[in-house]
Amino acid sequence: MEQIRKYFDKTFKLTEQDWHIFSSKLTKQDFPKRHIMLRTGQVENYLSFIEVGIVRFYIPKADNDLTFSFSFNNNFVSGYTSFLTRRPSTYCIETLTKTTLWQLTYADLQEIYTETEIGNAIGRKASEELFLKKSKRELSLLNETAEERYLNLLTEQPELIKKIPLKYISSYIGITPQALSRIRRRIF
Numbered sequence: 613m614e615q616i617r618k619y620f621d622k623t624f625k626l627t628e629q630d631w632h633i634f635s636s637k638l639t640k641q642d643f644p645k646r647h648i649m650l651r652t653g654q655v656e657n658y659l660s661f662i663e664v665g666i667v668r669f670y671i672p673k674a675d676n677d678l679t680f681s682f683s684f685n686n687n688f689v690s691g692y693t694s695f696l697t698r699r700p701s702t703y704c705i706e707t708l709t710k711t712t713l714w715q716l717t718y719a720d721l722q723e724i725y726t727e728t729e730i731g732n733a734i735g736r737k738a739s740e741e742l743f744l745k746k747s748k749r750e751l752s753l754l755n756e757t758a759e760e761r762y763l764n765l766l767t768e769q770p771e772l773i774k775k776i777p778l779k780y781i782s783s784y785i786g787i788t789p790q791a792l793s794r795i796r797r798r799i800f
């Protein structure tokens with residue numbers, strides 16, 4: 613729990629009372645590799661913070677899943693549209709490595725908003741982080757080549773990216789595994 617406290621202390625000035633209320637709502641969850649955290653059709657009940665691990669967001673398809681996002685250590689993770697609207701998710705979330713999360717339920721987050729001075733700022737920070745990630749992804753798909761997207765991923769998470777299967781990376785950058793192999797041969 614210290615990791616999430618340090619993360620928030622960098623951004624916010626939490627009072628001990630605010631931290632006590634916030635931390636009392638957090639639950640720690642450990643998930644094995646390849647665990648489906650959210651399935652299509654389920655309502656997302658958690659806003660989570662990744663202490664350690666890698667998480668993949670994807671749309672299940674008959675041929676190949678369409679991977680559209682990854683989340684790493686010290687990031688928020690959620691099927692956020694479902695979380696906010698309380699409607700079923702249209703995609704899945706899966707752990708790619710053993711993953712430890714600190715989770716808040718939707719109801720607990722609403723309580724934190726009303727009971728603490730800092731609650732709304734924490735919610736806003738999580739929302740902004742998830743929005744910026746989504747925006748960056750959309751702009752990347754519109755403005756960059758597949759090779760540029762791959763190089764950016766390598767730059768942003770060089771150690772962690774080695775733990776992601778190439779079929780998911782190729783799906784994420786919008787190409788076939790064979791095209792990714794050609795890019796990798798050119799780069800390395």
